[in-house]
Amino acid sequence: MSGLKFRTIHQVKGYECDLQGEMALPALINALVHVSGMQSDSLGNTEESMSELGLSWIIVQYNITVDRMPKKGEPITLETEAVSYNRFFTYRVFRAFDEKDGLLVEIFTTFSIMNLETRKLVRVEKSLVEPYQADETRSLVRQPKPLPVDNEKKAEQLFRVRYLDIDGNKHVNNSKYFDWIINTVDLDFLLNHQIKTINIKYEKEVEYGNMVTSEWSVNDQEDGTVLTAHQIINGDTIACSANIIWEKRLT
């Protein structure tokens, strides 16, 4: 199954990197998702034409596999590919490659379409997805649900949804959840582990001024990796849940 691809070159800037000189997750997500906007624009399927229909694409889930994160100064190729769609979801893959076309990061993304007025999900109309030449399927791609945070050993940080957390698309940028998740993890853990996979599911929108709690818990796995479970809690609802599998950094 495959549809149209779109590629662009991106040079990783110092301000996009963490203190280890690796591209920070929010910056990587922003750069990749921007590429699907470039593809849509090139097909005449602009954000504006969506919003004229009273609709907006929303990201429901990311399943991320990391070989290694791009590094400061590295020229990388960012690719997006519309893969398939059904009545409820569209599936798109984002990839980052190094200079030798080696795959660094791959993100399988589940999108759906929201009615901007009712804020409810709507059917995926063929006319909206046809330009991407993705395959229509009857079957849903079932991504696992992230395991919940272990309440017995959880830790947490409080975050206020800030003015600049809301981007030019007038909602809290989905990359901000990675800010809240990563900035909750202990420094020592971040310095000694690197991300292998992430499964993140967006459940409910948060809004300007909300105070959200970012919870996390750590579980050592039998294969030597570590699983961290994360939840972004807004009031009494889970706005977002995620699992990250980490491996120890070689020192």
Added chain:
Amino acid sequence: MSGLKFRTIHQVKGYECDLQGEMALPALINALVHVSGMQSDSLGNTEESMSELGLSWIIVQYNITVDRMPKKGEPITLETEAVSYNRFFTYRVFRAFDEKDGLLVEIFTTFSIMNLETRKLVRVEKSLVEPYQADETRSLVRQPKPLPVDNEKKAEQLFRVRYLDIDGNKHVNNSKYFDWIINTVDLDFLLNHQIKTINIKYEKEVEYGNMVTSEWSVNDQEDGTVLTAHQIINGDTIACSANIIWEKRLT
């Protein structure tokens, strides 16, 4: 007085914008400062060659004049120019232009050089600045000191210095102070005013884990503009102070 210029094109991305579709200040600062890094690289004066000498450029003060902020999707030209230097400081101008070469934003920047080990400022050696062909001057450019926050009518927000506030250059990115400043201002004020000028002075470094207080106070000016005074307080020291002049948005 003038030295070498360097220009690059930048397309303003949605994720770089605020909810009003205008490029957010931290994103603009990051994009502009990156251009001086590109210029330095092109002259063989890389960040790495500075750090091999045990030195780092640091930004002491920005004096920003805004005609209008760049907009989402707008292709802008970013320019930097090494202007002059003396024994203590180097002066550099950053500019953003629209497609017709109209000046949108101009930033007069005061740099100095820090010894990475002692964290103290050092003399500006001729060899470091010669490649930029800026003029040597004896005189210091005296930028006004920002007026202090009015304690009688100040408001404040608390910010924790987060892991991702530290960038690939291993210190808190100077654009983060704009995050703390802007995210402290009332939403209603932000929606109804636009920035004309900013005078921001960096006094003292902040570090990972510090809890900083962002204070601000508002003063209506006789000419109809509004002056806001800002301070980033870390413990009992002022880490950063700023004044912003705003004018009312036309509705």
